[in-house]
Amino acid sequence: MESTLQRSLGVPGIVFMVVAAAAPITVVVANFPIVISESGSIGAPLMVLAATLILALFSVGYAWMTPKVPDAGAFYSYVDRGLGRRAGLGTAAIALFSYVLLTVSMTCYLGVQTGNLINLWLGVHIPWWLISGLMIVIVGLLGYRHIELSAKVLGVVLVLEVITVITIDVGVLASGRELTLIPFSPTEALSGVPGLGLLFAFLGFFGFEATAVFRNEAKDPERTIPRATYIAVFFIGALYFVSSWLVIVGLDGRSAIMASRANPDHVMIELASNVVAPILGDIVQVLVVTSMFACMLSFHNIVTRYLFTLGQRGVLPAALGRVHPTHRAPSTASRWVTTITAIVVFGSAVLQLDPVVQIYTWYSGAGAVGVIWMMALTSFAVLAFGRRHRNDASKAPSAWVITASALGGIGLLLVFFLSIGNLPELVGGSLSAIIWGVVLIGVFVGGCFLPGRVNTKSEKVA
Numbered sequence: 001m002e003s004t005l006q007r008s009l010g011v012p013g014i015v016f017m018v019v020a021a022a023a024p025i026t027v028v029v030a031n032f033p034i035v036i037s038e039s040g041s042i043g044a045p046l047m048v049l050a051a052t053l054i055l056a057l058f059s060v061g062y063a064w065m066t067p068k069v070p071d072a073g074a075f076y077s078y079v080d081r082g083l084g085r086r087a088g089l090g091t092a093a094i095a096l097f098s099y100v101l102l103t104v105s106m107t108c109y110l111g112v113q114t115g116n117l118i119n120l121w122l123g124v125h126i127p128w129w130l131i132s133g134l135m136i137v138i139v140g141l142l143g144y145r146h147i148e149l150s151a152k153v154l155g156v157v158l159v160l161e162v163i164t165v166i167t168i169d170v171g172v173l174a175s176g177r178e179l180t181l182i183p184f185s186p187t188e189a190l191s192g193v194p195g196l197g198l199l200f201a202f203l204g205f206f207g208f209e210a211t212a213v214f215r216n217e218a219k220d221p222e223r224t225i226p227r228a229t230y231i232a233v234f235f236i237g238a239l240y241f242v243s244s245w246l247v248i249v250g251l252d253g254r255s256a257i258m259a260s261r262a263n264p265d266h267v268m269i270e271l272a273s274n275v276v277a278p279i280l281g282d283i284v285q286v287l288v289v290t291s292m293f294a295c296m297l298s299f300h301n302i303v304t305r306y307l308f309t310l311g312q313r314g315v316l317p318a319a320l321g322r323v324h325p326t327h328r329a330p331s332t333a334s335r336w337v338t339t340i341t342a343i344v345v346f347g348s349a350v351l352q353l354d355p356v357v358q359i360y361t362w363y364s365g366a367g368a369v370g371v372i373w374m375m376a377l378t379s380f381a382v383l384a385f386g387r388r389h390r391n392d393a394s395k396a397p398s399a400w401v402i403t404a405s406a407l408g409g410i411g412l413l414l415v416f417f418l419s420i421g422n423l424p425e426l427v428g429g430s431l432s433a434i435i436w437g438v439v440l441i442g443v444f445v446g447g448c449f450l451p452g453r454v455n456t457k458s459e460k461v462a
Contacts, residue, residue, distance in 0.1 A: 010219050012155070014211055014228035015235070020154035021207020021298030022236050025161040025291045028168070029268040029284060031204045032247050033260035039197025042182060042256050043189025044244040047201040052237030054415065055205055057408030058375060059233050061382035063226035064401045066212060068385065074212040075374040076306065082381025086448040091374055092315065093447020094440070095306050098370030102206070103299040103337075104344045105363035107132050108355040110292040117289055129349040136345065139297050140338035143304055144324075144331045157287075157294040162239070164280070164287055168268075169243055171275035172250040180253045183245050195418045196425075202415050203368055204240060207298055208232040213305040250275055300337055307333035315450050358428060365426025366436040372416045373440075379409030 035044045062078070069077045075095050080088025111132030119125050142153060173179075182188055189197075211229045218224040248256045250271045259267050273281035308330035311320025324331035353359050382397070382405045389395035397405075419426070423433040 011224050011228050011231065014214050014218060014224060015231050016155040016158050017214060017298055017301065018208050018210050018228070018232050019236060020158045020291075020294040021210065021302070022205055022232075023161075023207070023291045023295040024158070024165055024236070024239060025284065025287045026295065027204040027240065028165050028243055028247070029288055030264075031200055032244055033264040033267050035197050035200045035204075035244070036248070036256050037260040037264060038200060039194055040192025040257060041188050041190075041194070041197065042248045042254060043185065043191065043194070044197065044201065044248060045183045045241050046186065046189035047194065047197045048204075048237065048240045048244050050198055051202040051205060051415075052233065052241065054202070054408060054411035055208070055233050056230075056237070057404045058379055058412060059229050059408075061379055061397070061401055061405030061408065062212070063229050064397055064405075065382050065385065066215075066225045067222045068395065069212070070215075074210060074215075074306070075378050077309070078212075078378045079374075079381045082383070082385040083377065087377070087381075089315065089450045090444040090446075090448040091377055092306065092310055093443050093450065094370045094374055096303065096310075097440075097443045098367040098374070099299055099303045099306065100337075100340060100344065101363040101367035101370075103296060103303060103341055104348070105360045105367065106292055106296045106299060107135060107341060107345055108348065108363075109360045110135055110289065110296055112355045113289050113292060117285055120285075128355050129346065132345050132355075133342070135293060135296065136338060136342050139293075139300050140334065142297060143300050143334035143337065145329060154294050154297060157290050161287055161291055161294075164272075164284060165239065165243055167276060167280065168250075168272050168284075169246045171272070171280075172246040175250070175275045177249050177252065179249055182253060183248050196422060199415065199418050199422060201240070201244075202372075205233070205236055206368065206371060207295070208236055210298070210302045213302050247271070300334070300341070303337045304330050304334045307336060362427045362432060362436070365423065365428075366440060368426065369416070369419045369423060369436075370440055370443075372412060372419055373444075376409055376412035376416055379405050379412060383409070 032044065035047060036042060039047065065078055065081070069081055076088055076092035079091040108128065111128035111130075114131045114135075115126050115128050118131075208229070211225050211232060215221045215225055218228075247268070251259045251267070263270070269281045269284050272284050307316060307320045309321070310316040311318055311322070311333065313321075320330075320333045320336060322332045323329065348359050349355075383402065385395075386397035386402060386405075420437075423437065424430045427433050427436050
């Protein structure tokens with residue numbers, strides 16, 4: 001049996017995979033109104049800029065560590081190398097838990113959105129869980145095969161999303177609306193509740209951090225992964241920065257706050273219809289569905305690579321680390337992700353949880369907190385690794401890497417504490433927040449005591 005994965009992903013393929021997980025059209029249509037309404041200001045562009053800068057600083061250390069971490073475990077492997085095996089295993093547990101929650105939340109929301117679209121166009125009502133089940137099967141088939149197939153599917157969806165977002169931007173520019181500069185005012189950005197605005201702006205980037213997960217399938221990973229990371233964060237940041245400003249312009253400046261609060265689900269669809277053509281509003285509704293599908297597929301692939309790496313390192317059953325002889329893909333791990341996703345989705349449906357108000361809100365909120373915590377740990381793992389090897393010229397980080405990692409880590413801790421402070425809103429109330437907080441802590445602590453070999457392959461490279 002072939003023991004290695006197919007190394008076919010170049011920079012474009014990885015960028016497609018991770019930016020598709022960030023779901024640009026969904027962020028513009030769904031997140032931007034939330035950023036504006038929850039913050040109570042039109043300072044969204046500066047909130048996006050702040051998120052971009054924090055993640056760019058994080059990326060410096062993340063990219064620098066790439067040659068020192070030959071595993072595809074991303075956060076798990078980075079924290080393992082910097083802060084030790086126990087912290088690494090705890091991070092692995094949180095990674096699996098968080099990304100499974102994000103996968104399930106997107107699967108359920110996708111079922112609802114697709115059902116709404118079918119009902120709108122055909123007048124036929126299909127239960128959301130039945131549509132979600134079909135999506136699980138399709139994603140499972142794509143994830144089972146080699147990664148190039150997923151990259152091609154995600155590439156097509158991503159290109160359509162970006163073209164649509166840019167079309168809306170151009171439509172606003174051509175509409176003759178006043179190009180107000182108030183959204184770029186620091187005073188405006190700090191008015192209202194800036195913490196919530198920053199948090200939701202930050203969540204719009206989710207997915208970009210997974211570049212290293214595809215290390216074992218990347219061509220020349222020591223160059224491909226850093227390039228893909230930087231391209232992803234700056235591309236997403238630039239697109240969101242410009243688009244958030246033009247959305248506010250399109251909604252007539254300060255009127256954007258009232259419009260976003262009054263009709264958050266359709267305000268962007270109406271804007272697209274008004275500044276371009278009514279048909280674009282219909283296209284946006286379709287692309288929101290395909291965008292969610294792309295996001296679901298990306299998260300599925302991320303969880304699969306974590307299981308694969310943990311299987312190879314003896315933390316989880318070795319079968320998860322097997323490579324399919326034909327597809328040269330982690331097909332066994334992918335099959336397990338499909339099974340786990342199906343169990344959680346249908347278990348949640350049997351419990352009659354609301355797919356949006358409860359499943360999507362609770363699961364994505366808790367998953368988001370977990371991912372932010374892992375990113376903060378990763379920044380400090382880079383600093384710890386550099387400190388341990390400060391006398392080794394080949395492994396010692398430069399002053400710039402140390403400074404960027406420290407600032408990125410501090411920024412991520414700020415976002416993390418904002419997330420904790422707003423966890424009741426993210427997961428549906430104070431009691432839910434306490435329960436999810438206890439669960440997240442329990443998963444991390446429990447993960448610290450998982451079995452597993454100590455720095456096998458990666459120790460040799462160190």
